[in-house]
Amino acid sequence: MSNNSMILSSRRAFLGATGKTLSATALAMVVGSNIKTAAAADASQDIEILNAAIALEHEGIAAYQIAATSGLLDPAVVDIGVTFQGHHKGHRDVLVKAVETLGGKPAEEKSLGAYAADLKASSLKNQVDVLRLALDLERGAANAYLGLIPSLGPDYHQVAAQMAGDEAFHAAILANALGQPIPKAALMFG
Amino acid sequence: MKKLSNVILCFSVVLISSSVVAKDSVNSSGREITQVTSQGDSVPPYAVSEQLVVKGEELYKRRCGGCHSLDNNRIGPRHRDVYGRKAGTVADYKYSKALRNLDVIWTDQTLDEWLVNPTxxxxxxxxxxxxxxxxxxxxxxxxxxxxxxxxxxxxQ
Structure with missing residues (x-):
């Protein structure tokens, strides 16, 4: 092999290696950029869904407040309602922290009067009416959490399932208080 | 449930007395249905199955009632008249940007696709x-x- 051909060969090897290096670098940059974009989109999607869950918890907290001050409930029932309200406050706090961690702004609560209007609180005439409304909301909330888990990022699956469990627990107590029979079929929620 | 049946009965009377042609028949699953010939499913009155409507009302409360009502905006927008309406157009409801920009009319197909996987x-x-x-x-x-x-x- 002549000196010239050796030089050419070295150049080809160098350029080939550089090309491979550049390609790998460029690919890494593109992939990295795409991953960042996808992660941002996922975070943005999670913020939207978690904020809907915060709105759900705000409404639940307000519903128990309206019920507790309605004058329609026995004192013992008020105590249970206040305990359930505390659970919803706990849910709200966890969800608010999650949204803030993702860089979002947590959904704000509406006025108590607005919730009363949304839930048609003026139509509640006795304790049974209040318990039925609470049951509908808790049952709906349990189903809502179970239904949104597949749309959430995996980091939030467990917490959503935990909240669904709490809502189902509330629903079971309320259904029992209303004398409703135990469902015969399995998989009652979701 | 009885109230809904009465509403359906009244609704059926309205349909029969209107200019559309209605006839009862039995579908492949043995369910009685009310067929309504109109200008297609893009314009009311729509063809509805009474049995499915009753089942749908119960399911609506359980599956959708956590966040939605028929007549009030709650976590989600109110739902009365959603079928046949353009997406993202309920007054006084603050939609996400995704819904505001969605150029879709809610029909059997679009509602079904939406409920399968809204995101x-x-x-x-x-x-x-x-x-x-x-x-x-x-x-x-x-x-x-x-x-x-x-x-x-x-x-009307």
Whole structure:
């Protein structure tokens, strides 16, 4: 092999290696950029869904407040309602922290009067009416959490399932208080 | 439930007395249905199945009632007349950007696709709830369709 051909060969090897290096670098940059974009989109999607869950918890907290001050409930029932309200406050706090961690702004609560209007609180005439409304909301909330888990990022699956469990627990107590029979079929929620 | 049956009965009377042609028959699953010939499913009155409407009302309360009502905006927008309406257009409801920009009319097909996976249908929506069971989606959509038809009949 002549000196010239050796030089050419070295150049080809160098350029080939550089090309491979550049390609790998460029690919890494593109992939990295795409991953960042996808992660941002996922975070943005999670913020939207978690904020809907915060709105759900705000409404639940307000519903128990309206019920507790309605004058329609026995004192013992008020105590249970206040305990359930505390659970919803706990849910709200966890969800608010999650949204803030993702860089979002947590959904704000509406006025108590607005919730009363949304839930048609003026139509509640006795304790049974209040318990039925609470049951509908808790049952709906349990189903809502179970239904949104597949749309959430995996980091939030467990917490959503935990909240669904709490809502189902509330629903079971309320259904029992209303004398409703135990469902015969399995998989009652979701 | 009895109230709903009465509404359906009244609605059926309105349909029969209107200019559309209605006839009862039995579908392949043995269910009695009310067929209504109109200008297609893009314009009310819509064809509805009474049995599915009753089932849909019950399912609506359980599956959708956590966040939605028929007449009040709550976590999600109110649902009365949603069938046949353009997405993202309920007054006084603050939609996500995804829904505001969604150029879709809610029909059997679009509602079904939406309920299967809302975040795939409109990425960035605040609704994450997915309804997996096709029969439940069908019944709920039938119920919403019935409500839109009833409103249309009342308005005429």
């Amino acid at each position: 795939a249908f409109a990425k960035g929506t605040s609704m994450g709830f997915r309804l997996k069971k096709a029969d439940e989606r069908h019944a709920i959509i039938e119920y919403l369709k019935f409500l839109s038809s009833a409103s249309s009949a009342n308005a």
